[in-house]
Amino acid sequence: xxxxxxxxxxxxxxxxxxxxxxxxxxxxxxxxxxxxxxxxxxxxxxxxxxxxxxxxxxxxxxxxxxxxxxxxxxxxxxxxxxxxxxxxxxxxxxxxxxxxxxxxxxxxxxxxxxxxx
Amino acid sequence: xxxxxxxxxxxxxxxxxxxxxxxxxxxxxxxxxxxxxxxxxxxxxxxxxxxxxxxxxxxxxxxxxxxxxxxxxxxxxxxxxxxxxxxxxxxxxxxxxxxxxxxxxxxxx
Numbered sequence: 001x002x003x004x005x006x007x008x009x010x011x012x013x014x015x016x017x018x019x020x021x022x023x024x025x026x027x028x029x030x031x032x033x034x035x036x037x038x039x040x041x042x043x044x045x046x047x048x049x050x051x052x053x054x055x056x057x058x059x060x061x062x063x064x065x066x067x068x069x070x071x072x073x074x075x076x077x078x079x080x081x082x083x084x085x086x087x088x089x090x091x092x093x094x095x096x097x098x099x100x101x102x103x104x105x106x107x108x109x110x111x112x113x114x115x116x117x
Numbered sequence: 118x119x120x121x122x123x124x125x126x127x128x129x130x131x132x133x134x135x136x137x138x139x140x141x142x143x144x145x146x147x148x149x150x151x152x153x154x155x156x157x158x159x160x161x162x163x164x165x166x167x168x169x170x171x172x173x174x175x176x177x178x179x180x181x182x183x184x185x186x187x188x189x190x191x192x193x194x195x196x197x198x199x200x201x202x203x204x205x206x207x208x209x210x211x212x213x214x215x216x217x218x219x220x221x222x223x224x225x226x
Contacts, residue, residue, distance in 0.1 A: 049213060
């Protein structure tokens with residue numbers, strides 16, 4: 001089946017530094033990548049949608065200059081948390097979408113737990 | 118945007134018991150899926166069920182699209198069923214999968 005690899009699984013960084021999270025579709029080409037954020041004991045909140053070669057579309061309230069998304073190829077999307085602060089600590093999950101009308105599937109990465117100290 | 122509410126928010130069961138989880142959504146959708154999130158955060162896809170009924174072992178799901186709700190049934194629950202259950206929906210116009218509020222299930226031995 002379809003596999004999405006997300007790396008790193010855990011990262012601790014100092015306040016003010018930037019962190020990059022990678023999301024790769026291993027055996028299929030993802031037309032669209034989705035990035036989610038999850039706070040403890042909360043649901044997944046969609047942050048942005050990215051299509052290969054296009055600028056990401058951010059959900060309302062998500063700072064695009066804080067969360068930089070690059071989707072350079074059909075198999076790789078990256079999320080960079082810039083100038084991270086403790087409030088950016090969270091669980092980040094990517095999802096790769098593929099398919100067409102009526103037959104669209106989503107495959108999720110295993111998530112990245114970011115702790116900013 | 119579309120709202121997705123799940124109930125109950127928390128559920129404690131004894132091993133062997135049955136349960137029903139509910140997902141209500143505020144608009145018509147083309148995609149509805151149920152997920153189980155394990156303690157390590159991994160999302161496990163349980164069902165793709167925009168309408169109708171499906172069964173997989175001890176789990177089954179029913180979606181009544183015209184009334185905008187879906188149900189997940191867990192029978193003969195086991196401790197390994199513990200975790201958070203999410204339903205998620207998408208409209209064909211955007212393909213953006215929007216997650217519900219979740220149900221935290223604890224199955225006690």
